[in-house]
Amino acid sequence: MSDLTDDGVHLLPAAETARRLGASPGTWDRFRRHWEELRVDRARTGAHARTLHRHGHFQVSLTGAFELLAHHPRGDARAEALTDSFATDPLLAELFRLLLEFAAELDDATLWDVRVHPIRELAAAETAAAAARRPEVTLAAWLLVTRDNAEGGAGVLTTSAGTPVRTVAPDEPGTLLLTDYRRIPHARSGIRPVAASRPALRDLLEVTFTPA
Template sequence: MKVTEDTVGAFVDVLRQDGFAFVPGDAMRDAFAQAGSLADWDAFAASWNDLALDTHMADHGRYRRRRHAVYRAGADGAIERQTHQPHYQSLDYNRLNGGVARWFEPIVADGASLATILAYCRGLFGALAPDVARWHVEAHQFRIEARQGEAGLPTPEGVHRDGVDYVLVLLVARRNIASGTTTIHRPDGEPLGRFTLTHAFDAALVDDARVHHGVTPVEPVDASQPAYRDVLVVTFKATGEAHA
């Protein structure tokens, strides 16, 4: 469902009703601005030019670059970056690349924009789950590259869940690509919605326990020019700790 209001309350209502929301970039940027500064956004977006190749791809693809960071967030207070650690998903959630601890290069552009995005997500997802005292948070920078004869796969594992509670997928940049359409499904596979993130700050908000999601492959429009899709994915998972 398309969301145009820029308040946490409106997004909460849509997520509770549908399990997902598409938020246009202008509305998402305005919503982030309620939580903090985006003053370093240009530098943050430029950091996607320095992502390392993902060498863990079981399909042997060389179309994905990424960086990763882990945080601990309480219901209130600071969101604290944790010692660098691997990303792990079980095979239940990632049939292609799951079952192993995957180490990625750390996120280095850890400034105002990322802090604001994390703070906003904590407020939004905390409103959906007010009993959660602590969150395990992971941030992933992804660049999916498309070349002539080699499509880029934003979700090479197919339509899936991430094995967390909530997900933000935020478009940072999109250059010279076609497709890359997000699809949302019930657990039984029934389609619920589809939309394409096309402008900076366009976002998908997902209740990962209720719906599955995927993204169609991207192909270059002009094969002689660089073609890529840059997104930030943020996941929140309750740690099971109770309020003091």
């Protein structure tokens, strides 16, 4: 049992994430290449630009079996579907099985509605960035995939009433942050460059589990 049930927050270090996923360095390298297929969101201007996150919608059963559903993005009608190679990546399947263990600590659902959002953030200066509130979500997870020339980006965890609970700042790729999203909505601050001569980059994978 993790501190997810007690505190509503659990941070899995990169080494532990890799061990539980059975991921080798080569596996991570293959997985992070999916972020190179994201496209820049031209609707954002100024110092901060964020690529259009792709979107995947799955149903996951208690056995770990999962099915990719039709593409109907929520919140951003421009978001494109996951590529076939991303949706069928063995590491994504292992991630579903790992997250299912945590989701089962929070709810006894037999079938889960799972949303997958790979996100790339680019910044030439620090700007605010906050996650949208989705009260129906039970488990929310953020996997740090890549950081390059980036600092900042701490996760500020608060209760639904806005009371600060914890601040986490994952900086090692592979770190996995999980929250009981019914109790602990998650917001993250913006990133900023370490060297001003080139932009900061952060790749994240956001996954949410909701009882189907």
